[in-house]
Structure formats: C-alpha cells, structure tokens
Amino acid sequence: MELEDVPGVGEKTASALSQLEDPERALREGDVAAIARAPGISEGRAAAIARGAIRRQHGDDGGFLATDRAREIYRDALGLLKERAETDYAEKRLETFYPSVAPSRISEVREFTRQAIKREPDPAISTALEGVQPLETPSPVRVRERSLATADAERYAAAQRRFPELSIEVIEDRQDVAELARSYSTVIVLDEAFAGMDVAGDVQVRTDVQLGSESDGRSVDLETTAEIVPERLLTFFAHNRGALQAALRVHEAADLEPAVDPERLRGALSQVDDDGTVVGDGELDRLSRAVDDLDAAVGTAESVANDHLRAAIGERDVTIEGRDFLSLVEQGARVDSLLSRELHEEYEEAIRKAREHLADALALSDGEPELAERVFGGEPTFPVERNEEAVSRLRTELSAARDRRAARLKSELAAELSALREPVETLVADALELDVELAVSRFYREFDCTMPTFLDDELGDRGADSAESPGIEVVGGRSPLLDVAFESVEPVDYGVSGVTLLSGVNSGGKTSTLDLLALLTILAQMGLPVPAEEARLRRFSGLDYYAKSQGTLDAGAFESTLREFGELADGADGRLVLVDELESITEPGASAKIVAGILEELDRQDATAVFVSHLAREIREAADFSIAVDGIEAVGLEDGELVVERSPVRNHLARSTPELIVEKLAGESDAAFYEGLLEKF
Known part of the structure; x- marks a missing residue:
C-alpha cells in the first residue's frame, strides 16, 4: 500500500507514517494507537487516516451518507457508542466505524461485533x-557520562539522529579517543579502524550499531539500544x-x-x-x-x-x-x-x-x-x-x-x-x-439490540429486489435518540418495500419513525447491532434523508431543492430515501404534483423510499402509478391528548388531527354542523 494513496494522506503525513514500525499493518487494521505514534499525528487525526485507509482497502468511496440529516443521525449513533467507552483511545477507534456499501467491510465489522457482544461488561474492568x-x-x-565517537561525517550525522541522548564526538586518531576517555565514563567508538587500540578508561569499539530508522530491524535495534x-x-x-x-x-x-x-x-x-x-x-x-x-x-x-x-x-x-x-x-x-x-x-x-x-x-x-x-x-x-x-x-x-x-x-x-x-x-x-x-x-x-439480517445474503440468487423482499423491515424497533428514557420508548413494527407515503396525525411519530429507519440502516451498514427485536433490510447503496423544511422556501432555495432531488432521481438505484414533509417547500397544490413526480422517478428505479406527508390523497391522485400509503393512526383523544398507535398501519391513510377533533365533537353533540364537517373528510 502506497501511503499517499490513502485518502487524506499527503507527502508530509506519509513521511511521518513511514517512521512507524509497520505503517501498512497499522493502516490495514485501523490501529489508531499505532498511527498516533507517528510524529505530529494526534489520535483524532489518526482515526481519520485509519478510516480513509479502511475505505480504500474495501473500495468504498465513503458516500453512503448523502445528506446533512443522514450524517447527523450517524454522528448521534456514534455518540451513543463513544459514551460507552472508558478510554479516549476507544472513542477515537470507534470513529473508524462508518456505514459502508462494501460487503467485505460490513462483514468484517459484523464479525468483530459478534465477538464483542459476548463480552460481559464488568465494573472492575471499567x-x-x-x-x-x-x-x-x-x-x-x-x-552526560557516555559518548559516541566516529571519524566518519555521515556516520556522525546518523548517530546524532539515532542517539539524541548522547554526545556525538568527531575523532581523528587515538589521542582524540584518549582525551574523550578522560572526560567521559564510557566512550563508544563506531569505527572498525580503531579496534585493538590501548587507551586508559572504558573505551569500546562497536561496529554493529545500526544508525538507520527503527524500522530497519527493530528486534536487533532494541537489543543494541539497550546496550548503547x-x-x-x-x-x-x-x-x-x-x-x-x-x-x-x-x-x-x-x-x-x-x-x-x-x-x-x-x-x-x-x-x-x-x-x-x-x-x-x-x-x-x-x-x-x-x-x-x-x-x-x-x-x-x-x-x-x-x-x-x-x-x-x-x-x-x-x-x-x-x-x-x-x-x-x-x-x-x-x-x-x-x-x-x-x-x-x-x-x-x-x-x-x-x-x-x-x-x-x-x-x-x-x-x-x-x-x-x-x-x-x-x-x-x-x-x-x-x-x-x-x-x-x-x-x-x-x-x-x-x-x-x-x-x-x-x-x-x-x-x-x-x-x-x-x-x-x-x-x-x-x-x-x-x-x-x-x-x-x-x-x-x-438498547436491547439484535444483529440485523441482510436480505441480499438471505435471498441469495433471488436478490434483494425480489418481489417477496422488503427494503427494510423492523419488529420492536426503539430509537435511543428520542428525548425520553429508552425504557419509555414505545416499540415500532414497520416494513417498507419500494416507494411509500407515510401519513398520520401531528406529533404521532412520523418523524421519529423516519429517524428509526435511518438509525437502523446506518448501524446495520456499520456492521453493528440495532435496537430492535428483529431487523431485516437490503444492503443499500446510500442513504438520503431530507429533514422537514422550516417554512416555505423562496424562489432561489426552491430551485436549489428541486435540483437536489433531480440529481437524486438520476441515481437512486438501490438507495434508501427518507423525506419529511417535502410539501412545506411551496404551495400545497404544487407540492403534491412535485412529490408525485419525484416518487414516479424513484419507483422506476430500484429505490426504497418513505415520504412523510399530510397530502397523501393529493399526491396519490397526481401520481401516474399506485402509491402505497401507510398510516400512523391516532385511535382517539384522551384528556385533550392524542392516543396514537406508533406502529404504522400498512395500506391505510391515517386520519388527521382535525378529523379526530371533529369526530369527537360530533359524538358529544347533536348539532348537524359537526356531522356535516365530518362527512367532508
């Protein structure tokens, strides 16, 4: 492996890495501690170098996380892992784990994980x-009581580099050696020409001292160093x-x-x-x-x-x-x-x-x-x-x-x-x-995790694009990223195949469902366990997660967003696309048509997509194919609060919050007004 071929390693860094005993092994194994021993390289920098070397080794371009929101979920997931490490080294070493598209890298980490989860955490170990x-x-x-001496200029310079602890002296003849012997307890002469001389004091002639870098012969060098x-x-x-x-x-x-x-x-x-x-x-x-x-x-x-x-x-x-x-x-x-x-x-x-x-x-x-x-x-x-x-x-x-x-x-x-x-x-x-x-x-x-199953491996020759294969399916999934105690998180069962719209009431859990899908996918493609009872997914080629926009976009931002989705639509094959309420970028009528067009293009490709939207009816009407619509259903109101079934219901358009409120009022009153409103939903 050429050091400068590693992403992020230039000439100066390569020179520092070359001073390690075995830089190729350190890079290949992601040995952050060894890489950090190179001059001028911190542990944080070492982790980045190790990650780049691993990606190069597995032919991974590192482009799996395609959007800011996807990268944010990854950082949060990585943060959860790092919080459970005791040493700074482990925190940096965990940074070499990343979601990959390379089966070899995913398998490598999955094997590491299988061994890791057998370890029983113990306070004494911590x-x-x-x-x-x-x-x-x-x-x-x-x-100060010992010196090296030589008559050779090159050997003199090499000795200064190799033994900075000692005084290195230039000698010409026996008299120079005798003079040094009066000033130092021990004088070590590096030239064979001085062998056999008779000088008072502790004078040694050594011709076996290696003056190159430590990587020139570490075992012999250590023995010689112990003597010199x-x-x-x-x-x-x-x-x-x-x-x-x-x-x-x-x-x-x-x-x-x-x-x-x-x-x-x-x-x-x-x-x-x-x-x-x-x-x-x-x-x-x-x-x-x-x-x-x-x-x-x-x-x-x-x-x-x-x-x-x-x-x-x-x-x-x-x-x-x-x-x-x-x-x-x-x-x-x-x-x-x-x-x-x-x-x-x-x-x-x-x-x-x-x-x-x-x-x-x-x-x-x-x-x-x-x-x-x-x-x-x-x-x-x-x-x-x-x-x-x-x-x-x-x-x-x-x-x-x-x-x-x-x-x-x-x-x-x-x-x-x-x-x-x-x-x-x-x-x-x-x-x-x-x-x-x-x-x-x-x-x-x-986090009550399990090892996920990759459908690509499970289906074999039939492939993950088989009609019987979902893109991602989770049973009892719980996200540790929510702002509540993990024990209080309600489990979610959900499976997605192809392109799907996800409907539901406000605050019903649509966004947290997208977060859960993103988290499970990222962890799975890092080779790590996922917080669920069961999880099955295809090995995606990338994750595009678009968070909810804050208000209607101006013309320039709207155009930029459309360009972004245009680029996505040109290369969505094998990707997981998660979008949260894209309709908020412009007027509802136009939004439904735009979303329908994007979904049509994703459907023509081998993509798995979940679009959260309150315009499911309008989008379905505008699309030229039958779009699956799932719903997170609110089962009613209790003391003014929604009671929600967090697991999305397949092929079900969820009722909106206004519909539930009108239904509640209609049930509590004989007024025809409420009955009329309810008939319009």
Missing part, C-alpha cells in the same frame, strides 16, 4: 480501563508505568491471557524510578550516598580528629602549661615538632579515629578505605586538615564506581526490558481494543 492509555515515547533524556543507551528503554517503561500496570489489571479483571508475564513485568517496573533511574540495588545506593555525603563526612572526620587532639592537649602535662600550649597553637605557632615529640601517640590516634569515622560514615568497602586513609595523615598538624587532592581522588573513584555500577545495572535491566518492549505494546493494545469491544457490548445490552 475501573481498570480508566488508567489505560496508548504507550508514549518520552522526550530523550540527556546522558539503556536510559531510553528505562525512561520509556518509567513514563508508561501507570498505563502498563492498568493494562495488567484489565487483563486480570477480564480473565484475559496477557502478552507478557505479569510478575516479570511488575518486577522489572519495580526496579525503575519515575525518572528512569535503577532502584533497589544496595551497592548502587551505597556508592551514591558515599558520593553525596563525602564532603560532609570528611568535615565531620576532621572534627573527630581535632576534638580528640584538643582534649589530649588540654589534659596533657608537657613542658609548658597545657592551656598555654593550646593558646599558642591556636595562634598559629608551629607545632609539628611538638606534636611529634610530645603527642605522637595521641596524634596517631586522632588520625585513626578520623579515618575510621570516614570509612564508617561512607560505608566504604574493598579497597576504598585505602583511599580514605590518604585523606588524613602526613606531617602532624593542628588543627588536623584534609588532603584535598586525596579527597578529590576518593570522590573520583567513588563516582566512577557508582557510574560503572549504574551503567551495568541499566544495561542488564534494559536488556530484560528490550525483550518486553513489543509484548507490552500488545498488552496495552489488547486492553484498549477490549474497551472498544465493551463499548459495543454495552450498546448492545443497554
């Missing part, structure tokens, strides 16, 4: 889903910790088999701090504390030594009074010879205590105490002072040990996480897709 979101790639974290810049994987898992833990909870609540071992993932996550630092290693913690506490520990050790000497000098009986001696010392008198002669043992003891305190305070181990010994010692002095060069050396050694330990732990943990990188994507994707399924399942259950 709660867990609240924390799930598509995995994100965090911004690169600058790594493990911080990338660590920050990825740290950044997505909440989503990963929530996805695990979803799988557990839904009793699904996760793509990754939960204990292994939880164990790995417990070793990463929120900033991507490895935690839980005692030795690393010791070294980190030693580096952080070094200055304070050295200062305290100085105090320990000086307090010991100060006490010893104050109590010692020497050639001069101890207090006088102390006073001289504090005034800066030279005392090294005096200390050496008179207080040699006390000085050695003070130095021992200082060294011991420093070693204990920093929890030094192995050869580290030897470095600490150099901090104090040498010629006797008072006050005892640290050896700054030795302190600096100790700090350098401790920092290097800490960094080496951290680097090793990062590499080891990143190596483990690299094996989990792709499985966790599947883990989260499965949880998000479950939310999509559960949204459909909730819709199915809350």
